[in-house]
Amino acid sequence: MSTLLDQLARRQLLWQGDSQQLAYRAVASGYPELDQQLGGGLPATGLIDIQTEAGIGELRLLLPYLQQQQQQSQRLLVFIGPPAELCADMLAGSGLELSQLLIITPGEQPAFGQSSDELAKLTQPAKNPQSVKKLSPQQQALWAAEQCLQSGCCASVLLWPAVISLAQARRLQLAAEQGAASMIVFRHSSQALSLPVNLSISLKPDPQGLQLTVLKRKGSWPAAPFRISMQQKWPVLCLTGTAAEPLRQAV
């Protein structure tokens, strides 16, 4: 019987539940709880979908991972369409190389370095708009993301999109595989559309750090929600046991 099983297993006709083969190379995330739950860490390539509200610690969760990605391959880190200005102090403080960082803000039109006033004067009275395909900022962001991923000179691309469709996600996933890069998409949890990604997680705020739910994981199945403690890395950004009283109700 066991010879038969061996044969079947060798021909990959038999799949055993206890030996989970990771579909991707994992990079340690810097949080032991997360590494344990995800079988090694976050994927080094491909799409990572993060469903989260802004400002609850989603970037802090990723910083050690991004730092490793950047350092291992000496490649670029690209932020596309961040919700506000990025703070150099915080990023440099967590070990990111600022000169290997690229910020793309789609939709910022006037170009310095060109004869912009002349250009603006000429482009205003355009009566034939049908000849020019103007891309919306959203499309520009996706285009830039695809170019960065394909180029092979970016380690990770972070994208804050308004909305992303199934076909777009598929394209980005292919581009990421091609350029051996990872792409992290931050979405609001309200957009519950499931995407073809390597890893999809949802984050909830927690007094001690973050509450993490694995929604989807390639080559495996989701685990129960668990808590990631940030007490060690960011003690100031965790509530201690005796929660301080709300200081002030603003008018």
Place this chain on the structure above:
Amino acid sequence: MALFIYLHFPALQLDHLQLSAESDRQLPVALVDLQHQLVQLNPAAIKAGLKQHMGLASAAALCPDLQLLPYQPEQQAKILHNVAQQLYQVSSDIALDKPAGLILRLEGMLQLYGGLKPYWQELSAKLSALTYRYQYSCGATPYAAKCLAYQQAGLITVDNRLFDKALNSSPLSATELSPAMQQQMIRLGIHTLGQLQSLPPAELARRFDSQLLSYLGRLRGDYYHALEYFQPEPGFSRYMELLYDISDSNVLIKPLAKLLQQLEQQLRRTNCQCYQLLLSLFFRDNPPLKLSIGSAQGEYKAQAWLALCQLQLENLPLPEPVYGLQLDVNHFAGQQHTTEALFNQHQARMSALQLISLLQARLGHAAVSGLTLQDQHLPEMASKRSLPLTKGAIGQAVLPLRPAFLFTRPQPLTEAVTINQGPERLCPDGWQLGAQRDYYIGRNQQGQWLWLFRTVSQQWFIHGLFS
């Protein structure tokens, strides 16, 4: 013995125009000068029976569907200059003979190429690649070569007797003499150059002006003929007039590709690359639109430049149809090759600089930036958007507890928050106590970590998000 080749281009401007439109060769086209005479004809027009110096009326009678374009001497001069630049790769001493000729001195070149035949082979290959029609001949002096080239003698030889024979039977119309002088000669019964040269110079000097004698002296090589030899200029500048006005910026790519090909040829020959192109689009009513297209890495391949131009043109609404393109490159730089690791498994498709050029071409320069840390304590001044891939000052102290995202305009606080840490008092430069801010770290009901500050007048604002 001195030897020269004269190249005569009978229809330079017209041939150049037709380069850009292959499909319309069948159409008879002619150039007309200000006196309404036909100056240059394309093969279809010659086939229809038209001749040079024909009046407009007879031309229209012979060929009703003739297309006419104005003859532009300055345009022709530019093209001739370009031809000289191309031939300079093969031959060193080239003198321009405006409006339509080039004089090539061969003395040094024969030694270099080892004879006239291999030299001519090289030169004619170059000329046929240019696709302009040309007439040529060798000659012992510039004027002799010119005279023979005008008759399409096509002599490629070093034999002096052949030159003399051909020159002696040349008609006066192929010479440099003015039409009035030619008329005078014909009335005297002198029809060929041979007849003229057999007359004693003293007699000629008595009857005619010095112009004739100086021409004959230079023709025979008795007088010195000073030539100003061409010096190639650095950079690249080409103008292309379009046969039709183009109103769609995507269609502009095709003629532009031809210009870029020429640029690539020139760059490849000199083993150079360039970092910036200046593309000017000419409109009938509006002032020309100037675009600068940059590549951070430097390129010489037409394909790479075309992709960058395409991205920029796609975003560009044209105010009206374009009738001409001008491509300028002011500065060439030596080519640099990037080295790659031997054992690196992953091959990058492009370099970081190429990626940045690509993004900038499509999204504009302002949309792509880097980030540098400044030596400032105020949060809004500590982070600065800089040019991509710039290194900031090294060894700057980092303030640890700063939010990842800073709002450019602080937002008023409108909800209950739990303060976790603070205050941290920041005062603007010059101790303006009225503008000092006390910063706190707080958490709101949704679990978001906020960076708050309180002004002197006890107003609360959100300045950032600890993401």
